[in-house]
Amino acid sequence: MSETVLSNNEQQTTPEASEPTSAAPARRSGNGLAMLALLLGAAGVAVGGWGVWQVRQLQGSEQGQGQHLQVLNERTESLQQREQQMTAQLSSLPPASELEDRRRLVAQLQGDQQRLSQRLETVLGASRKDWRLAEAEHLLRLATLRLSALQDISSARALVEGADEILREQSDPASFAAREQLARSLATLNSVKQPDRTGLFLRLAAQREQVQQLSAVAPEFDTNADAVGALTADGDVASRLSQWWAEISKYFEIDFNADENVRPLLSGQSLNQLRLALSLTIEQAQWAALNGEAKVYTQALDDARSVLLTNFNADNPQSKAMLDSLNALAQEPVSVVVPDLSESLTAVQAYIERRHLRVEEGTKP
Numbered sequence: 001m002s003e004t005v006l007s008n009n010e011q012q013t014t015p016e017a018s019e020p021t022s023a024a025p026a027r028r029s030g031n032g033l034a035m036l037a038l039l040l041g042a043a044g045v046a047v048g049g050w051g052v053w054q055v056r057q058l059q060g061s062e063q064g065q066g067q068h069l070q071v072l073n074e075r076t077e078s079l080q081q082r083e084q085q086m087t088a089q090l091s092s093l094p095p096a097s098e099l100e101d102r103r104r105l106v107a108q109l110q111g112d113q114q115r116l117s118q119r120l121e122t123v124l125g126a127s128r129k130d131w132r133l134a135e136a137e138h139l140l141r142l143a144t145l146r147l148s149a150l151q152d153i154s155s156a157r158a159l160v161e162g163a164d165e166i167l168r169e170q171s172d173p174a175s176f177a178a179r180e181q182l183a184r185s186l187a188t189l190n191s192v193k194q195p196d197r198t199g200l201f202l203r204l205a206a207q208r209e210q211v212q213q214l215s216a217v218a219p220e221f222d223t224n225a226d227a228v229g230a231l232t233a234d235g236d237v238a239s240r241l242s243q244w245w246a247e248i249s250k251y252f253e254i255d256f257n258a259d260e261n262v263r264p265l266l267s268g269q270s271l272n273q274l275r276l277a278l279s280l281t282i283e284q285a286q287w288a289a290l291n292g293e294a295k296v297y298t299q300a301l302d303d304a305r306s307v308l309l310t311n312f313n314a315d316n317p318q319s320k321a322m323l324d325s326l327n328a329l330a331q332e333p334v335s336v337v338v339p340d341l342s343e344s345l346t347a348v349q350a351y352i353e354r355r356h357l358r359v360e361e362g363t364k365p
Helices: 002-092 096-150 153-170 173-191 197-211 225-232 236-248 268-291 294-311 317-330 342-363
Strands: none
Touching: 096 153, 096 342, 153 173, 153 342, 173 342, 197 268, 197 317, 268 294, 294 317
16 A cells, blocks of 8 residues: 555656756746847847948038038139130230230330430449539639638648549549649649647637736845845844844835836736737737638737737746747748749639530540
């Protein structure tokens, strides 16, 4: 019985054990289908997203192509406008035959202009030389005027040298005579010494300043009072008397055998008047020195020395120094004998006239 029961139990348990083994493959197949479905869904989503991206890319490229086409259309329109303008310009140009005629006329005009410029240079070259020669003549006239009016040797020398330089620039053998005469005038001007009028004027101005410092010196008498007092000195009273006599003898003296004129001392007003007179005479000498007036210069210095000797004490050091200075200034030359430049001016004028005659003869047909 037990064996039978056991066998029945085994038969009952075996179907239960066999049911799980058959359910496992079924579950696995269901999971695989789910996975496959998920993969297919993911693939569909990917394909859909890729399709959307492609659509957007196509839209963006279409927009770029549209803009590019618009730019191309604008350029095409501008090119058409330029073509129209060029066509209009070409239509306004003359034909080839007319252009050839114009080119021939331009070449002829250039040739005529070149020949005219050459003639103009020739005429202007001659005119420039004429102007320079006229300038040389003017310089000589100025030199003559400076000599006659101001006796200015230095300026006249510079003006004559300028005229000679202009003649040297001409490189004309016909100017030999004129240049020779100019060389003689220059030699004469170089031999004449130009007086220093400015220096004389300044030296006289210094003497005018010294005039205001002139003063009258009270005379002092040199006597033998000291010797007389020494001989008669016997005591204190005698010595005091001798000292008193020596001091008072400086201010007055009694001379019964005087053979010279005694000049009184000048008062303040008289001294100022004499100073003014002396200053005016020196100022007159200054004017004469600047203008080259030898007679006026000499006379003014003589008057100044006369005032100085007549009214001021010759023993005064200031008066003596001024007198020596005036004597030295009187020896200075003020005017000179100016040379005559008329021959040089005449020679230059003759050369200019001969040159004009040669030019006129050369231009005649």
